[in-house]
Amino acid sequence: MRLNHQPNIADPDGFYEELITSQRDLSDEQAELMNAKLVLILANQIGDRATLTEALQLARPRSRQA
């Protein structure tokens, strides 16, 4: 399994709306905790270690060098 870089979410605008709405009434702390849980839930769904490593690297702050 390799990290999928192509669009793969059905109805992206609907998904994004649901994501944002799901946190609407949460405090910042609650939202952060929810985000961490979400990462773990989705990581478990993926399972493959190499893919997860690739995803972690992609998500890290990139060195913004002009």
Next chain:
Amino acid sequence: MLNTYSYPEFPYRQSPEQKNGVVRRHPVVVIGAGPIGLTAALDLSARGLPVVVLDDNNTVSVGSRAVCYAKRPLEIWNRLGVARPMVERGVSWKVGKVFFRDQLAYSFDLLPEPQHRMPAMINLQQYYLEEELVAACTRRANVDLRWKHKLLNLTQDNDCARLTVETRDGVFHMEADWVVACDGANSDTRRMVGAEFTGQFFQDRFLIADVVMKAAFPTERWFWFDPPFHPNQSVLLHKQADSVWRIDFQLGWDADPEEEKKPEKVIPRIQAMLGDKAEFELEWVSVYQFACRRIKEFRAGRVLFAGDAAHQVSPFGARGANTGVQDIDNLAWKLALVHSGAAPIELLDTYHEERAFAADDNLKNSTRSTDFITPKSRSSRRYRDAVLELAETEVFARPLVNSGRLSTPTPYLESSLNTPDASAFAGQMKPGTHCADAPMNRKGQSGWLLEQLGEGFTILTVGEPPRHQTIRVGGVAARLLRVGVDIDDSEGVITTRYDLQPGTTYLIRPDQHVAARWRSFDADKIAAALRHSLGMSIETALEPACA
């Protein structure tokens, strides 16, 4: 401030009915001579109804308002014979670029599909657009434009709507079979019928600056999230006619609208964006905020609401005027057929059904864009920034970037006027969908399919039908348009877009929407679908409407 435009002043004339003190009954009175009301006058009069338009002002839209007009409204205006000067004067564009901080996050093309008569989008100042519409209305013998006529009161009963109207010559009364209310987001008519108009207000303010400049920017829509020249907020840049550029700065809820409008405040913002050496002059400055809401029922007895009077959206996506024009496209043929008695009153209720469905789709899209552009919480701001940062390199993140989903028509896929497919079809032309344009040839002359569809119902079929006959329901006949006989599919595009095979037949509504389609020509089925799309099978009793 500079003025590239001088406002026309349309003459007030006292109407004979006011002068003579005789109350007259009119088939249709349109309230409001903005883009939607004027389009209503053109469409209804083209369908044979004399129209009176009342407007409390006597000029075109003042200042900078609607800018972008999309392909489908242009197709509607083309049907009404007014699109050409708009397209000629307007600035056509199709590429949009989205920047995050100082980087290009991604770009999009609105119309990757060629072979359409109309461009994907034009930018044109609303006053130019209204000028063309006013001129077209003036050329119509059955459109009566009455400037400086203010509607004071409206009541209605089973017989008609009664209007109380004020002019400089005093107050007089009119009667109307139907009233089309196109008097904008603050519609007085809506208040007069006591209609509910609810939704969400957004706590944010935006500055519009229209500037005149000779700029090197390409003719594209540029949108910045959190740019270095306007940190933490968004900026939108659009080109209009006459080298006028629209710049839209997000200010935040705490901004003072009066303060922000002052040139000494606006000019530094623009200089920060364009550089100190940029030469420009201010044409128009205003500060706005917005809401997303819609009227509960588009029809209140004899009053039909259209445009902003019926629904108000955020400006992201150019969904305001564009949707309003499509309201009229939907309403005009129905009102004309109901008024003449050729269709039952139930047909008019499908105006609410179809356009409320479209309005909800527009509201959903414009609310989503607004939530992306102006995140309401720290967490949603993080997600927004994460999407934008990823989008620079990651293709997967780009569909999530939302700087406004630009207006496209909402197909009426669930409409009670549709006859469902009985056979398989490929492509987009499902019942309830607006017809795609395509190049064609007629008698050796190249042209466009939509221009061949005419004013009424059309049966588009491939080849010669088994028996040559007119299909008619009561007073409504459907005109036959044969591909390969009347018109040639010169470039094969009609075949592809409509998935045509020998015998394939479409029934097309007067507003150029697919009502039904089949793999063979069956006169009985076509007649049944025509009855259905006239609203005749919505109620079992076929009572024609009183004219």
